[in-house]
Structures are given as C-alpha cells and as structure tokens.
Amino acid sequence: MNNINSKDYRKYVNSKIPKPSYFKNCIWAFIVGGIICTIGQIITNFYNNVGLDKEDGAAATAITLIFIGALLTGIGIYDKIGKRAGAGSIVPITGFANSIVSPAMEFKREGYIFGVAAKMFSIAGPVLVYGFGSSIIIGIIYYFITK
Template sequence: MDKQKQQEYQKMVERASPNSPIFADCLRAFLVGGIICTIGQCIMNFCLSMGADMENASTYTSVILVVAASILTGLGWYGKLGKFAGAGSIVPITGFSNSVTSPAVEFKKEGYVLGVGAKIFLIAGPVILYGVISSMLVGIVYYFVR
C-alpha cells in the first residue's frame, strides 16, 4: 500500500519536474569541450615542435591544462564556465583539476591539514582510487595473457 503510494507519487513528481534542456546543454558541452581539446592540441603541437617526443608532449599538455584550470578555479572563473558548459568543462582533464582546487580553496578556513589537506581529495580521491584499481586489474590480466 505505502510502496504503491510512493510509486504513484514518484510518477506525479516526474510529470511536475521540468527536464534539463538537453539539446542546448549538449551543444554547449560540445563547443566548450571541443575548444578545450583544441587548445590541448595547440600545446601538444608546440611541444612536439620544440622537440619533445609524443609521450612527453602529451604529459606537458596535461600539466599545462591542469595548472591553467587550477588558476582559473582560484580566480573564480572555472565555476562560471562549468555552469555554462556542464560536462564540456567537467570531462576534460581541466575538470579534474577544478575538482581538486575547488575543495582546497573552499575548505582552507578549516585549516591546512584537515581542511585543505583532507578535502583536496574530496572528489580527486575516488577518481585516483578507482583509476588505480582498474589499472591494476588491467595489469593483472595483461600479466597473464601477454
């Protein structure tokens, strides 16, 4: 009885709740995501032209984008970009950087050890944890089948 009531209400809520404007959201995500990747390509081509090999050029690109996004987060601009671009600024590596810098700045008032130090991994922690675990799983499989 109660379960049924809840399900009925859930349906009512779905009818009453406006959806996100998915087409416009996707268009903005596409544009901003594309632009960030294009900037990445510019940096990569520049590094290659300076004589870096492919792997190092790619690493330099990540580092430069990460630092740039971190500064923009500190200045309070990346959050505004995120509101506009949604996944367009979350999915590139700059979004990862934003997710590290934003809690670091937000929680500095609680001190540098348990404020900044602990909260810096609020979102990055899970990313690193599951990234490393999945890389280990890949490694185990690769070790036996290579």
C-alpha cells in the first residue's frame, strides 16, 4: 500500500463520500437565518420606538441578540439549533455569541483565567482580528484618498 498515489487516492475517496443535501441544508439555513434577522428587526424597531436613534438602536439590538445567543448557548439549545440550521445560526451575530460562550464554558474546568478567559476568544478572536484589521486599513486608505 506504500506505493499508493495520494492524488489518485484522494480522487477515489471523494467518489465514495456521500454528497451533503445542499438543498435541504440551504432551506434550513435560509429559514433559521431569516427568522433570527426578523427578530433582530423587531428588536430594532422597538428600540427606535423608545427613542434611540438609528446607530444606538443598532448597537442595542446587537447587545440584545448577543445576550440571547449567549443564553441559548448556556442552556444548551444553540448547538441543537445549529445542528439543523448550520450557517443559518452561525452567520447571525447570535452565532458570534455562541462561538464565544461555547469554548468559555467548555474550558471552565481549566480555571477562570487560563480556562474561561483565555479560551473565550479561541474562535471569535480571529473574527475581531480580521474585522478590526481590515476596517483600520479601509480607514487609512479612505484617509489618503479623500485628503
């Protein structure tokens, strides 16, 4: 078996793998993602009605959704939603909260500093790195273009 050609073998293996049910997965992602965004809209409208302006309302909505996502992760429901919904519950900001709470909970037994606090951003950290990083670069480019 040592003479196995890894390229041919990978091709052969790929022919053996059942294809994911794209259609079903996409429908689930669409519906769950859509529902989470609709809830977001309801929350936004609520904050706008109580007098927050557009930007503050958006921030308050984000905070509320993060709280909901964190809570659902804590009580063990978010991973069950995610199993069906896939990207439908990963892509909304509630999924960002899930990605923070789940490792933080998981590593609690390793202590509150090297466990909870250190692992909290193991998945969400890269999001902040690339998000912050790219926005700063965009800002700098904008500065030189408009100067």
